[in-house]
Amino acid sequence: MADIPEEHLTEELLDRLLSSTSIEQYLDEEPVTTRTLTDYLFERMEAHGLKRADVVRATGINATVVYDVFSGKSRPGRDHAIMLAFGLQCTLRETQRLLRLAGVSELWCKQRRDAIIIWCIRNGFDRIATDDELYRLGEPTLLQTD
Template sequence: MEEPLTEDMLAELLEAPDPRVFIRKPEVGERDLAAYLNELLAARGLKRPEVVRAAGINETFGYQIFTGARRASRDNLLKLAFALGLSLREANRLLQAGGANELYCKNRRDAIIIFSLSHGYSLQKTEEELYRFGEDTIS
């Protein structure tokens, strides 16, 4: 599941003699949310129902997110990131695949979420931290 770093890919693109050489790479293109979610499930040996339950998302809506039938809000994507136990990089990839803004450390709320992801906090502990600092919770 290890993807090349964006910085490394940017260097490749800038050194390429023609953009066609670069854009043929399998890593280049639109990231499909449903495919990425299912890759994450397989890589972690998790089942969709348990992840949806841990995220606190309605089962039917969660199924629709995993199949690509419905779009998820940024907060629902964050809930899934915590339920899947994602790293910061993986969570940002998930947000990007879902068409949401990546986490930004200059934003107070995002900074708390980044800290929580990086320290392996659960969704509940993260919610408590957000509340403690007077920020909107994820749920």
């Protein structure tokens, strides 16, 4: 299975950028990429040995929506991006990358609902178990049934 190439933390890269004598120096020395959300989704799917149908089932999102995101026709909102991360069996680090590539805010441990989601990801919960925790603790679930 493919694995995520080891990447420097954003803070390390920012320090290197700010200490560079020119932007060209930084761009020549650092692996600056143009990774797309769809590329990342397929990478994670392959790395975890999943098919799109597996991802659809695990997310609870309408299949058409998932296929549109995978094809690049649409971008997921934040909750759908989090649900996709659960469907792709992402780690916390992978989830944060997925959220960044989706153009939505990352999970933030100072926000109650996000803290619950982070804890659930870290402890191996799936999307359904995470929704149960969110509901139990009085927070909006990822899959809205209204």
